[in-house]
Amino acid sequence: MSNVVTPTAGSASAGTLSRPPRSLWRDAWRRLIANQLARLGMAITLFFLLLAIAIPAVFPYNAKIDSDLVNQLLPPALDHPMGTDEQGRDVMNRIAQGARASLGVGVSSVLIAIVIGSLLGLVSGFLGKRVDLAVMFAMDVMLSFPGLLLAIAVVALMGPGLRNSLLAITIVSIPVYARIARSTVLSVKQLEYINAARAVGAPGARILFRHILPNSLSPILVQGTLGIASAILEIAALGFLGLGQQPPFPEWGAMLADSVKYLTSGAWWVLLFPGLAIMLTVLGFNLLGDGLRDALDPRLRAD
Amino acid sequence: MLSYIVKRVLGVIPVLLCVSILVFGFLRLIPGDPALIMLGERATQENINRVREQLGLNKPLYEQYLTFLGNALRGDLGRSVLRQEPVTQEVLRRFPATIELALAAMLVALVIGIPAGVISAVRRGSVFDAGSMLIALTGVSMPIFWLGLMLIYFFSVTLHVLPTGGRLTAGTQFTPITNLLVLDTLLRGDIPLFFQTLRHLALPALALGTIPMAIIARMTRSSMLEVLSQDYIRTAHAKGLKESLVVTRHALRNAWLPIITVVGLQVGRLLSGAILTETVFSWPGIGRWLVDAIYARDYPIVQGVTLFIALIFVGVNVSVDILYALVDPRIRFE
Numbered sequence: 001m002s003n004v005v006t007p008t009a010g011s012a013s014a015g016t017l018s019r020p021p022r023s024l025w026r027d028a029w030r031r032l033i034a035n036q037l038a039r040l041g042m043a044i045t046l047f048f049l050l051l052a053i054a055i056p057a058v059f060p061y062n063a064k065i066d067s068d069l070v071n072q073l074l075p076p077a078l079d080h081p082m083g084t085d086e087q088g089r090d091v092m093n094r095i096a097q098g099a100r101a102s103l104g105v106g107v108s109s110v111l112i113a114i115v116i117g118s119l120l121g122l123v124s125g126f127l128g129k130r131v132d133l134a135v136m137f138a139m140d141v142m143l144s145f146p147g148l149l150l151a152i153a154v155v156a157l158m159g160p161g162l163r164n165s166l167l168a169i170t171i172v173s174i175p176v177y178a179r180i181a182r183s184t185v186l187s188v189k190q191l192e193y194i195n196a197a198r199a200v201g202a203p204g205a206r207i208l209f210r211h212i213l214p215n216s217l218s219p220i221l222v223q224g225t226l227g228i229a230s231a232i233l234e235i236a237a238l239g240f241l242g243l244g245q246q247p248p249f250p251e252w253g254a255m256l257a258d259s260v261k262y263l264t265s266g267a268w269w270v271l272l273f274p275g276l277a278i279m280l281t282v283l284g285f286n287l288l289g290d291g292l293r294d295a296l297d298p299r300l301r302a303d
Numbered sequence: 304m305l306s307y308i309v310k311r312v313l314g315v316i317p318v319l320l321c322v323s324i325l326v327f328g329f330l331r332l333i334p335g336d337p338a339l340i341m342l343g344e345r346a347t348q349e350n351i352n353r354v355r356e357q358l359g360l361n362k363p364l365y366e367q368y369l370t371f372l373g374n375a376l377r378g379d380l381g382r383s384v385l386r387q388e389p390v391t392q393e394v395l396r397r398f399p400a401t402i403e404l405a406l407a408a409m410l411v412a413l414v415i416g417i418p419a420g421v422i423s424a425v426r427r428g429s430v431f432d433a434g435s436m437l438i439a440l441t442g443v444s445m446p447i448f449w450l451g452l453m454l455i456y457f458f459s460v461t462l463h464v465l466p467t468g469g470r471l472t473a474g475t476q477f478t479p480i481t482n483l484l485v486l487d488t489l490l491r492g493d494i495p496l497f498f499q500t501l502r503h504l505a506l507p508a509l510a511l512g513t514i515p516m517a518i519i520a521r522m523t524r525s526s527m528l529e530v531l532s533q534d535y536i537r538t539a540h541a542k543g544l545k546e547s548l549v550v551t552r553h554a555l556r557n558a559w560l561p562i563i564t565v566v567g568l569q570v571g572r573l574l575s576g577a578i579l580t581e582t583v584f585s586w587p588g589i590g591r592w593l594v595d596a597i598y599a600r601d602y603p604i605v606q607g608v609t610l611f612i613a614l615i616f617v618g619v620n621v622s623v624d625i626l627y628a629l630v631d632p633r634i635r636f637e
Contacts, residue, residue: 141321148575156597275449283444
C-alpha cells in the first residue's frame with residue numbers, strides 16, 4: 001500500500017509536530033520487531049528455513065552412503081551430537097535433511113491453499129447469490145471432516161508419499177482462507193470507496209483485486225503463518241502413520257515412527273531430537289503468527 | 304428458539320448427503336479395480352468376484368450409491384473385506400473406547416486449563432502467569448504422538464509406574480457392560496480393576512488433552528482479562544467483596560462464552576488426535592481401527608469409520624451452535 005497523505009509542512013511548528021510518513025506495513029514491521037517473542041519466532045523460523053534450503057543444496061541426500069551398520073544406535077557423543085539410529089545414520093544429519101520435507105510441504109501447501117482459498121472466497125463473496133451459496137456449501141462439506149481425518153483419507157486414497165501428503169494438507173487448508181477472504185469482501189463491499197470505484201466505471205476484476213483484496217492480506221498473512229505451524233504438525237502426523245515421506249528419505253514424523261521400536265531399549269535420542277525439531281519449528285511459526293497478529297492489528301492485542 | 308433449532312438441523316441434511324457422496328466416491332476414485340487392490344495380486348478369481356459382488360461393483364454407479372446410502376441410513380455400513388465383520392457393529396463396539404479416551408482428555412484439559420487461565424489472568428505478569436503461558440505455548444506446538452511416546456518413555460519404560468498401552472493388563476478377564484471400562488468396573492464393583500483402568504487411561508488422556516488444555520488456558524486467560532477490566536469488577540472490589548468472590552461470581556461467569564466456544568472447537572481436534580493417540584497407546588478405539596484398516600487396504604472399514612466420525616463431528620458442531628444460541632440470544636436473531 002502506498003503512503004498516507006503527508007501533513008503539509010506549511011505552518012511554522014510543523015517541523016516539531018509532524019513525523020515522516022510511514023506506510024501501514026512499515027508500521028507493522030516496527031511493532032513486530034519490537035516484540036521479543038515475535039523476534040524469537042522469526043529467528044527460529046529463519047533458522048529452520050535456512051536449514052531446509054541450504055543443507056540439501058550443499059549436501060544432497062544420498063541414502064546409499066547414509067547407513068553405517070557398524071555404528072548402530074550410538075548415544076550422543078562428539079562425532080554424533082544427537083546419536084545414531086538403528087541403521088547407524090547420524091540423527092542430527094537426518095534432522096537437518098528432514099527439514100526440507102516438513103518446511104517444504106508446510107510452506108508450499110499453505111501458499112497453494114491461500115491462492116485457491118482466497119480466490120474462491122473473494123469471488124464468492126463478490127458475486128454473491130448462487131455462486132456464494134455453492135462455494136460456501138462446498139467448504140461446509142469439507143469442514144464436516146476433522147482436518148487430519150480428511151488428510152488421512154486423501155492419502156489413503158491417493159497412496160502414501162510426500163507429494164500426496166502435500167496435496168492432502170493443501171485441500172484440508174483451503175476452507176479457512178476461503179472464509180477469511182469472503183468475510184473481508186462482505187465487510188467492505190458496501191463501503192463508499194467501492195461504490196465510488198464502481199461509479200467511475202472500474203471493471204469488477206479491478207475492484208476485486210485492487211480495492212478489496214488488499215484488505216484481506218493481513219488476516220491471511222497471520223492465518224497463513226499459523227497455518228504453516230499446523231501443516232507441519234499434520235505432515236509429521238502423516239509421516240508418523242507411514243503415509244507421508246517414504247523411507248529411506250528422512251522426515252521428522254517418520255523418524256519418530258522408527259524410534260518406537262527402540263523405546264524399551266533406552267535409545268532416547270532417536271525419540272527426543274526429531275520431536276524437538278518439530279516442536280521448535282512449530283513454536284517458531286506460532287510465535288511469529290501471534291506477533292504478526294499483534295503487529296498488524298494492535299486493537300486485537302490480547303493484553 | 305425452536306425455529307432456530309429446526310433451521311440449523313435441516314440445514315445439515317444437504318451437507319451430510321454430500322459427505323456421503325464423497326465417502327462413497329472415495330472407493331470408486333481409487334485407480335484400478337478396488338477388489339483387486341484390496342485383495343492383492345495373488346487373490347483368487349473366486350475371491351475377487353465375491354468382493355465385487357459384495358461391493359456391488361458390477362452395477363451402475365448411481366445404483367451403487369443409492370444402495371450405499373440406503374444401507375447407511377438403515378445403519379448398515381457394509382462388511383470388512385478381510386474378516387467379514389459388519390462395520391457398524393464393530394464401530395459401535397469400539398467407539399466407547401474412543402469416547403472414554405476423549406472424555407478423559409477433555410476432563411484433563413478443563414480441570415487444569417481453566418484454573419490455570421483464571422489464575423494467570425488474576426495474577427497477570429506474575430511468575431505463574433509467565434510460566435503457564437510458556438507451557439501453554441509449547442503445548443500447542445507439540446506433536447501429540449511425540450508427547451505420547453515421551454510419556455511412555457518416562458513413566459513406563461524408565462520409572463515403571465504406568466502401563467505402556469492398552470485398556471487393561473493383558474490377560475485380564477472382564478466382561479464389559481457399556482464398554483466404558485471406567486464405568487463398567489465401578490458397576491461391577493471391582494475396585495482394583497477400576498484403578499487399573501484409570502492407570503491405563505492416565506497417559507493417553509494426558510497426551511490427547513494437552514493441546515486442548517493449552518488452548519483453553521490461553522482463551523480463559525484472555526477472556527478473563529477482558530472481563531476483569533470492566534467497571535462492574537471495580538465496583539465489586541470497591542464495595543469490599545472478597546477477591547475470590549469477585550473472580551468466581553462476577554468475572555468468570557461473564558467470561559464463559561468464549562471459553563465454551565473453544566471447548567466446542569476442540570471436539571474435532573480430539574477426534575483427529577484420537578487417531579494418533581490410539582495408535583501410540585495401542586488403544587482399541589475406532590481411530591486405531593481406521594489406521595489398521597488403511598494399512599490392510601480394507602476400504603469398507605475406512606469408508607464406514609470416516610462416515611461415522613464425520614457424522615459425530617457434524618452432530619457435535621450443530622449441538623454446540625444450538626448451545627450458544629441458548630446461552631446468547633443475540634445469535635438466534637442474526
